[in-house]
Amino acid sequence: MNIDIPALNTKIGDKCADCPIHHRAVCAYCEKSELMMLETMKSYSNYAAGDTIIMAGDNMKFVGSVVTGVASLSQTMEDGRRQMVGLLLPSDFVGRPGREYASFDVVATTPVTLCKFERKPFEKMLESTPQLRERMLEMVLDELDAAREWMLLLGRKTAREKIASLLMIIGKRQNSLSPFDMNSGMKFELSLTREAMADYLGLTLETVSRQINALKKDGVIELEKKRHVIVKDFTRLLDETGDDADGGYVI
Amino acid sequence: MNIDIPALNTKIGDKCADCPIHHRAVCAYCEKSELMMLETMKSYSNYAAGDTIIMAGDNMKFVGSVVTGVASLSQTMEDGRRQMVGLLLPSDFVGRPGREYASFDVVATTPVTLCKFERKPFEKMLESTPQLRERMLEMVLDELDAAREWMLLLGRKTAREKIASLLMIIGKRQNSLSPFDMNSGMKFELSLTREAMADYLGLTLETVSRQINALKKDGVIELEKKRHVIVKDFTRLLDETGDDADGGYVI
């Protein structure tokens, strides 16, 4: 789950077989004939960073897959308090079949390309296509596990542990294609603002800023240009997460 | 502790059709022939309050449904900090098909009766039984929504809002079978200790105790015998949760 895909060097056409995410997305187990059927109900949309893709309460006319970019799933209380409840990466599924109205906001945090399926036809196909439903079930179970790991973070970790955990997750994920030597360290681009991190971690943006700089001052991480992180001592960062040696987070 | 009983030893017989939860559990959409098949792979187990039903890391030999009682799904850090990540009530599913080892602890918080299915045969049946898989998908999607609601609670709600939300959920869920009049109020048994509530809400047990008594002092709830809650003014409690009018929690 959640492995970044190589940058697209081809245009995204309407052929599912050429799709960069089709081996990981909801359609992963579909056969040619089923992919052809999906092609009849799909379309692509692009969103700019910051765009709201779906608002909680919206009547859902489509579901779909993230093809490129990063989007966030979040909830907002009446007084403005906000909590991110999921990060949507390429191949992740957007929307819930069988539900008429959206429960959460979906916002593009980077430019996003979405492969959309009209909801009704998709639901109908889901009923009659075991492969589709099987993959769907798998993906939802993975998301549930991830959500539960996050609950531990939100409920019990300190601010410093939260930051370290987030850096860990983003770093590992971004480096997962070209596995790095744990001793030689890793570099990565932090594509979230301090505010977005705060919304994710259940903190304020000031606390996020302070804790990141504390980790820097303590030599756990180095910073280039505010959003570019260098982790020289990988195990040191792991220690700071509060998780046991193995990490616990499934990537 | 963990007494495996022959199916006929209790009120709960081996006839799925007579099962008190069969209209809500994973088997809800199954037809007679399928129920009969399930009957060949199932058995009942009883657990005392406090018993560990599954430990994280265990090799999962079974999955199943909670028939009676309440169990909790939780995670523990090395230094003892604990976070509940799910509440398992009658009809809820236990275990994850397709996964060999358990990711979380499952502990009985009250005496629990579990309807167990051997994992391998169940998985096989899941593959070949659309009704079973459909219900499974529905239930997992509901759990995911509930987990995400809980993330908002853990990340952004105050202690008082957390308590009110928990009372709301347990109350609604326990009264969902025999629907109550929202104006006449509701009564329910709070089957969790203060410590269990604390683990669920990401608080300490002292804070839980203080906040429950504060809600009582403010006339939002009444208490009988520490664990028996009476809610006269339903909307008042709803206000205290911080959620918008509609509640948001799916039952």
Next chain:
DNA sequence: CGATTCATTGATACACTTCAACAGACGTGG
């Protein structure tokens, strides 16, 4: 009956929030 578990209550500590000021990066338009 003491023993044990569960819950309440008080005093104090501190992690994080809140409020506020400021600095750097960036783009825009005169």
Next chain:
DNA sequence: CCACGTCTGTTGAAGTGTATCAATGAATCG
């Protein structure tokens, strides 16, 4: 090219909600 506004991030000072530590009470049970 500079003045400007905006967005993002940093930093300080003060406030507060919840944790921690500690003692006591209430209920249950063999």
